[in-house]
Amino acid sequence: MFRTKLAYYLGRFSDLRFGRTLKLVWSIAPGMTVMVICLMVASTGLLFVSLYALKVLVDVVSSFEIGSAVYRQRIIEQVIIAGGASVLHGIVNSFSTYFSELQSTTISEKIDDRIHRHTVGLDMAYYENPEYFNTLKLAKEAGGSRPNAIIMGLINAMNGGLKIVAASTVIITIDWRLLPILIAFIVPMFLVRIYFSEKQNALRIKNTPLERQASYYGQLITSEVSAKEVRSYNLGDYFKDKYFGIRKKLVAERLRISLQSTFSEAGLGSLTSLSFFICIYFIAMGAIDGRVSSGDIAIFLLMFPMFFGYLQEVMGSITTVYTNNIYVKYIFDLFDLKSELPEPESPQPIPDVKDGEGVLQVENLNFKYPHADKDVLKDVSLVIPQGKVVALVGLNGSGKSTLIKLLARLYDPNFGTVRLNGVDITNFSLAEYRRQISIVFQDFYKYNVTASENIFLGDIRRHQHDHSDIVQAAKQAGAHQFVEEFESKYDTMMGRVFEGGHEISIGQWQKLATARAFYSPARFFILDEATSALDARSEHSLFDALKANLGNRGALIISHRYSTVKHADYIYVLSDGEIVQEGAPELLAKINGAYAELFKIDMLQESV
Numbered sequence: 001m002f003r004t005k006l007a008y009y010l011g012r013f014s015d016l017r018f019g020r021t022l023k024l025v026w027s028i029a030p031g032m033t034v035m036v037i038c039l040m041v042a043s044t045g046l047l048f049v050s051l052y053a054l055k056v057l058v059d060v061v062s063s064f065e066i067g068s069a070v071y072r073q074r075i076i077e078q079v080i081i082a083g084g085a086s087v088l089h090g091i092v093n094s095f096s097t098y099f100s101e102l103q104s105t106t107i108s109e110k111i112d113d114r115i116h117r118h119t120v121g122l123d124m125a126y127y128e129n130p131e132y133f134n135t136l137k138l139a140k141e142a143g144g145s146r147p148n149a150i151i152m153g154l155i156n157a158m159n160g161g162l163k164i165v166a167a168s169t170v171i172i173t174i175d176w177r178l179l180p181i182l183i184a185f186i187v188p189m190f191l192v193r194i195y196f197s198e199k200q201n202a203l204r205i206k207n208t209p210l211e212r213q214a215s216y217y218g219q220l221i222t223s224e225v226s227a228k229e230v231r232s233y234n235l236g237d238y239f240k241d242k243y244f245g246i247r248k249k250l251v252a253e254r255l256r257i258s259l260q261s262t263f264s265e266a267g268l269g270s271l272t273s274l275s276f277f278i279c280i281y282f283i284a285m286g287a288i289d290g291r292v293s294s295g296d297i298a299i300f301l302l303m304f305p306m307f308f309g310y311l312q313e314v315m316g317s318i319t320t321v322y323t324n325n326i327y328v329k330y331i332f333d334l335f336d337l338k339s340e341l342p343e344p345e346s347p348q349p350i351p352d353v354k355d356g357e358g359v360l361q362v363e364n365l366n367f368k369y370p371h372a373d374k375d376v377l378k379d380v381s382l383v384i385p386q387g388k389v390v391a392l393v394g395l396n397g398s399g400k401s402t403l404i405k406l407l408a409r410l411y412d413p414n415f416g417t418v419r420l421n422g423v424d425i426t427n428f429s430l431a432e433y434r435r436q437i438s439i440v441f442q443d444f445y446k447y448n449v450t451a452s453e454n455i456f457l458g459d460i461r462r463h464q465h466d467h468s469d470i471v472q473a474a475k476q477a478g479a480h481q482f483v484e485e486f487e488s489k490y491d492t493m494m495g496r497v498f499e500g501g502h503e504i505s506i507g508q509w510q511k512l513a514t515a516r517a518f519y520s521p522a523r524f525f526i527l528d529e530a531t532s533a534l535d536a537r538s539e540h541s542l543f544d545a546l547k548a549n550l551g552n553r554g555a556l557i558i559s560h561r562y563s564t565v566k567h568a569d570y571i572y573v574l575s576d577g578e579i580v581q582e583g584a585p586e587l588l589a590k591i592n593g594a595y596a597e598l599f600k601i602d603m604l605q606e607s608v
């Protein structure tokens with residue numbers, strides 16, 4: 001039984017990702033790592049020089065001969081060596097601590113940066129997958145400290161090993177039998193610690209989905225996004241109970257293992273005292289036989305707690321390496337995830353066409369969400385020419401927003417093609433293509449930054465905030481007037497998350513999001529219910545501005561409002577993922593089809 005467990009844990013060691021972790025850390029801070037190792041070795045060396053000088057000092061004192069000048073000289077020498085080495089040890093130790101902290105901070109910041117960079121590069125399909133969120137959570141938790149903890153664990157284990165070798169040499173000179181006694185009593189403690197550390201880690205990993213659930217409920221209680229609903233429906237206690245229900249279960253499981261571990265440690269701890277007295281027995285016998293000097297006894301009494309401490313240091317470091325390795329796996333698992341949207345090896349430039357001839361085109365598109373079982377889009381084809389406003393209408397769930405995600409290349413279709421100016425968009429670099437399309441999403445994001453920056457985010461490649469363009473975009477989107485009314489105008493912080501911020505209405509947020517899209521250099525605008533929160537006058541002005549400033553750009557608008565879509569140049573009607581009708585608005589209004597069915601009531605009201 002014990003052998004099977006041992007084989008299991010040793011097997012887990014062979015699974016360590018030292019190579020990859022070392023490479024990762026080395027690529028980030030090579031010089032600093034060398035420096036930390038050198039300082040640690042120097043500090044250990046100095047400690048033992050000081051200890052050895054002390055032992056010699058005790059031996060010299062115990063072989064005391066009154067009035068001997070040589071004797072006096074030797075005492076002074078040993079005191080100077082021991083004192084000097086001890087002072088230097090303290091200084092080197094302080095620098096070693098500082099450089100270790102510097103190294104670990106640099107490494108965790110850089111790994112955190114890599115995790116964020118990698119995550120941003122992953123495509124939307126991962127956001128459909130709870131497994132991905134588990135990996136991301138564990139990787140983010142691990143990223144800050146664990147790779148460095150492995151390296152520090154390895155360095156500490158080496159350093160502790162050095163100290164043990166040095167201390168063993170001293171102990172062996174007293175009586176060689178002391179060493180196997182000490183080791184035999186301490187190794188079981190090491191194995192027990194690894195065993196419980198493994199148990200705690202396995203529990204953490206098993207409970208990650210539950211932890212995510214608990215933190216989701218925690219967020220519902222504390223986040224500003226849910227604050228209104230939680231209060232108006234009195235959901236605070238309801239979610240709090242769910243949150244604490246899960247937390248209670250998680251804490252109870254963790255504490256149960258901690259208690260088992262405490263019992264085992266208490267039992268094994270008494271073995272340590274036993275080992276001390278067995279050693280004392282051998283030393284006392286040695287003293288009677290004249291093999292052990294007073295210096296030996298003094299140094300053993302000094303050495304025993306130190307030796308025990310070093311062994312613990314090594315055991316602790318190996319446990320640290322072992323534990324952290326389990327979590328580091330998730331960083332590498334995350335780094336190994338690749339975007340499933342292929343980028344061409346040599347991307348084509350976006351083709352320029354004559355004014356007014358550019359076109360964004362969808363051909364026979366079929367699409368099913370990953371993990372879903374039915375097609376959301378079926379054989380969809382449509383054309384958005386430059387200089388025109390095209391509308392896409394349909395009932396809730398008919399597939400309009402999904403089509404936009406494909407136009408933004410957040411997903412690739414299962415079948416069919418999206419073309420820009422005649423070229424399949426998979427031939428362009430993803431970033432370059434996405435620059436051609438600016439979208440106001442139905443669930444656009446409210447950035448708590450200044451009004452100016454909210455718009456600037458539409459084209460961050462312009463290195464400096466081009467204020468006149470920002471104002472122009474705000475005017476087109478109808479945002480200029482309300483921004484100008486703030487004391488700090490465009491420098492006013494939006495939202496209430498940060499000091500001095502101003503909350504604005506949902507319609508005003510929507511105008512800022514639309515200004516962001518207008519600020520971008522895109523050739524096509526896509527507005528997914530971008531006017532849903534606008535009052536009738538603002539909506540009318542927005543479309544006037546859109547048409548007036550469209551120039552050679554094309555626009556696709558999605559709306560459930562007749563007042564919006566009736567001004568489009570061309571309309572597509574989507575029903576259950578299929579285009580069921582298309583044509584000019586006035587034409588469709590006359591035909592008794594899906595379009596007329598959608599806007600029957602609006603049309604009637606208008607004709608009254």
Ligand SMILES: Nc1ncnc2c1ncn2[C@@H]1O[C@H](COP(=O)(O)OP(=O)(O)OP(=O)(O)O)[C@@H](O)[C@H]1O
Pocket residue numbers: 128369370372376394395396397398399400401402403442
């Ligand atoms: N991430 C997803 N994974 C699986 N199915 C999805 C996902 N997002 C949307 N769907 C499904 O795809 C279908 C189309 O959704 P979509 O959001 O495109 O509709 P829509 O026409 O934009 O609706 P609305 O007018 O309500 O905005 C719906 O049946 C929806 O349940």
